[in-house]
Amino acid sequence: MTIDLEAVRGDTPGCVRTTHLNNAGCSFSPTPVVDSVIDYLRREATLGGYRLETAEQSAVLCYRGAGARLLDCSDTEVAFAPSATAAWWSALRAVVFAPGDRVLATTAEYSSNVFGLIQLQRQGVTVELIPSDLNGQVSVEALSEMMDERVKLVCVTHVPTEGGLVNPVIEVGRVLSNWPALYLLDACQSVGQLPVSVREIGCDFLAATGRKYLRAPRGTGLLYVRSGLTGLADPSLLDLRSASWVDAWRYELPETAWRFETFESSAANRVGLGVALTYACDLGMSAIADRIRSLSAELRVLLQETEGVQLRELDGPQSGLVTFAVDRHEPAHIRDALSSADITVSVVAPTHEPFDPSRRGGDGMVRASVHYFNTSAELHRLVEQVSQIVSG
Numbered sequence: 444m445t446i447d448l449e450a451v452r453g454d455t456p457g458c459v460r461t462t463h464l465n466n467a468g469c470s471f472s473p474t475p476v477v478d479s480v481i482d483y484l485r486r487e488a489t490l491g492g493y494r495l496e497t498a499e500q501s502a503v504l505c506y507r508g509a510g511a512r513l514l515d516c517s518d519t520e521v522a523f524a525p526s527a528t529a530a531w532w533s534a535l536r537a538v539v540f541a542p543g544d545r546v547l548a549t550t551a552e553y554s555s556n557v558f559g560l561i562q563l564q565r566q567g568v569t570v571e572l573i574p575s576d577l578n579g580q581v582s583v584e585a586l587s588e589m590m591d592e593r594v595k596l597v598c599v600t601h602v603p604t605e606g607g608l609v610n611p612v613i614e615v616g617r618v619l620s621n622w623p624a625l626y627l628l629d630a631c632q633s634v635g636q637l638p639v640s641v642r643e644i645g646c647d648f649l650a651a652t653g654r655k656y657l658r659a660p661r662g663t664g665l666l667y668v669r670s671g672l673t674g675l676a677d678p679s680l681l682d683l684r685s686a687s688w689v690d691a692w693r694y695e696l697p698e699t700a701w702r703f704e705t706f707e708s709s710a711a712n713r714v715g716l717g718v719a720l721t722y723a724c725d726l727g728m729s730a731i732a733d734r735i736r737s738l739s740a741e742l743r744v745l746l747q748e749t750e751g752v753q754l755r756e757l758d759g760p761q762s763g764l765v766t767f768a769v770d771r772h773e774p775a776h777i778r779d780a781l782s783s784a785d786i787t788v789s790v791v792a793p794t795h796e797p798f799d800p801s802r803r804g805g806d807g808m809v810r811a812s813v814h815y816f817n818t819s820a821e822l823h824r825l826v827e828q829v830s831q832i833v834s835g
């Protein structure tokens with residue numbers, strides 16, 4: 444299966460007026476997603492939020508089945524989350540730590556995850572970083588050597604925010620299958636970009652966001668929780684969606700991931716999330732990944748050939764996120780100058796990935812992140828504009 448470029452660009456009206464290369468920040472929702480949200484909101488205005496939600500249960504809850512299809516799991520293992528950070532923290536807070544427990548984490552953890560790790564340290568849990576190899580990938584060998592019975596949790600970021608790195612999450616899962624440790628995967632940048640099978644990876648929890656590679660509305664995300672996990676803490680926030688009241692001082696929780704969902708969230712956005720997940724499944728994750736891979740490889744070559752530009756990527760498997768620096772120009776200046784030419788890129792700051800030992804970014808880098816609806820012509824446009832900035 445290949446991507447029908449004309450069709451996907453036809454579904455993406457923003458492509459007509461602008462070159463969007465910030466899909467790792469926030470992508471464009473395709474028209475079927477936007478229409479589903481607007482249509483739902485219009486109907487809410489005439490029927491009322493509760494009545495419509497009851498009438499449209501299957502559309503509002505579609506993200507569970509579509510999320511299960513995309514992640515290769517059961518729909519009872521998929522919960523709605525308002526963001527990847529919220530999903531990741533729900534998973535972290537579900538792990539019960541005892542004195543002497545260890546937590547291992549990749550050096551690529553996103554800053555909002557790092558805040559959680561700092562909190563764990565304050566509670567007396569030992570948090571250790573797993574060394575990376577020369578390509579920046581987490582060293583599976585080092586991980587194997589660090590493992591023991593006291594490791595309670597291993598946190599891994601699949602595709603970090605700061606460049607093209609893809610971590611070997613299946614190999615990590617193989618190591619962890621020999622140990623009781625729980626495996627928490629931050630798949631914020633990978634879900635919607637690469638095929639992600641939780642069965643193959645073997646993770647216990649996965650956090651994803653809607654607005655990036657999934658092209659879903661803002662304020663949406665997913666939490667995967669493997670069924671059969673025992674000994675988890677109750678979610679720190681419960682309401683009548685996540686829990687049922689049994690008698691005076693007793694409540695019950697479902698065995699499913701749904702105990703992490705709360706009642707109040709935008710039903711329209713949940714409908715949109717379901718449509719976005721279905722859209723990605725229908726295009727096919729392999730076709731999406733192939734196109735992103737070939738476009739980002741082309742962009743790397745173009746940037747490498749451009750005078751005054753330094754590609755800031757390491758070797759190894761590469762994602763759709765491409766980082767670079769430009770001689771004599773601050774990354775923010777490049778971003779703003781490109782924005783004036785209607786090309787959207789972003790800037791990644793060292794604070795986004797506080798543990799990154801490569802520090803290849805210096806004080807920051809320009810990040811161009813491609814999606815399957817981008818074209819080779821758009822990449823040439825970007826590089827031409829950068830060249831013009833360089834030549835002053």
Ligand SMILES: Cc1ncc(COP(=O)(O)O)c(C=O)c1O
Nearest residue numbers: 526527528553603604629631652
């Ligand atoms: C790797 C990674 N993890 C987590 C996040 C946080 O995602 P959210 O803003 O949806 O919480 C980001 C956001 O850029 C990210 O790149």
